Amino acid sequence: MSRIVQCFDTLQKTGKKALIPYITAGDPTPEHTVTMMHSLVKSGADIIEIGMPFSDPMADGPVIQLACERSLEAGTTVKKVLSIIAKFREEDSSTPVVLMGYLNPIEFFGYQAFADAAKEVGVDGVLLVDLTPEEATDVVECFKNNEIDLIYLLSPTTTPARAKKICDLASGYVYYVSVKGVTGSAELDVDSVKAHVDSLKEITDLPIGVGFGIRDAKTAAAVSKCADGVIVGSVLVNAIAENAAKDKEYIADALGSILAPMRSEMDA
Numbered sequence: 001m002s003r004i005v006q007c008f009d010t011l012q013k014t015g016k017k018a019l020i021p022y023i024t025a026g027d028p029t030p031e032h033t034v035t036m037m038h039s040l041v042k043s044g045a046d047i048i049e050i051g052m053p054f055s056d057p058m059a060d061g062p063v064i065q066l067a068c069e070r071s072l073e074a075g076t077t078v079k080k081v082l083s084i085i086a087k088f089r090e091e092d093s094s095t096p097v098v099l100m101g102y103l104n105p106i107e108f109f110g111y112q113a114f115a116d117a118a119k120e121v122g123v124d125g126v127l128l129v130d131l132t133p134e135e136a137t138d139v140v141e142c143f144k145n146n147e148i149d150l151i152y153l154l155s156p157t158t159t160p161a162r163a164k165k166i167c168d169l170a171s172g173y174v175y176y177v178s179v180k181g182v183t184g185s186a187e188l189d190v191d192s193v194k195a196h197v198d199s200l201k202e203i204t205d206l207p208i209g210v211g212f213g214i215r216d217a218k219t220a221a222a223v224s225k226c227a228d229g230v231i232v233g234s235v236l237v238n239a240i241a242e243n244a245a246k247d248k249e250y251i252a253d254a255l256g257s258i259l260a261p262m263r264s265e266m267d268a
């Protein structure tokens, strides 16, 4: 059983929902990330989504675009991201880690080489934003052979037929994007999310995580009532930006103080 499957299994037994924070690896520098990851776990994260910085992050709004810029500026490479995960694993062997990224840098690294290295350092899942189910086959094999879960995005505009096709390829969980648009959106309509998640539940048994536009504890709790997990990115990344000049413990605490209230409100 993969760490991700196990995680959702345990949560389900205790009636809890997954809290999945996102940060960009290497933001503001590669030296910061591991400390931040441990702080996120301490503050209630069940799974951590780590972004691999990319120069042209099409699905990201300004907050995460700038995080990618800071990270690339600080010299973060795919190799460096993998070494960050290895370092995190020295002290945490249980929290699932999902690497999120765009195909270009990974294609350059080599899909098989990347999947092998990701497995080696303890990555549990990958979310490749621009990997379409049509072109997925050989790429998918590289990850499947390494027992790495492939997380796919479903959006409000995904047709039921396509959603079914994607869910059949996916493992671990599926990621329902709550709004049309990019990361860091302001508006999320809980009723519409609930309706979409309910209809996805009819076509898949995989857990459903919901992300985009969740920035406070109240919204996190409301969304967690209608899904299996909530993903929170830009509000954390924004706190990194605001405190980028401070030391890493300070930033790690700042992240914890955003995440912890979400955890308590979700569990209340």
Ligand SMILES: O=P(O)(O)OC[C@@H](O)[C@@H](O)c1c[nH]c2ccccc12
Residues within 6 Å of the ligand: 022, 049, 051, 059, 060, 064, 100, 129, 153, 182, 183, 184, 185, 211, 212, 213, 214, 215, 231, 232, 233, 234, 235
């Ligand atoms: O930032 P938000 O609105 O809280 O949404 C989470 C999101 O940032 C994270 O999951 C993510 C970062 N980059 C992405 C690109 C595509 C899909 C998802 C993502």
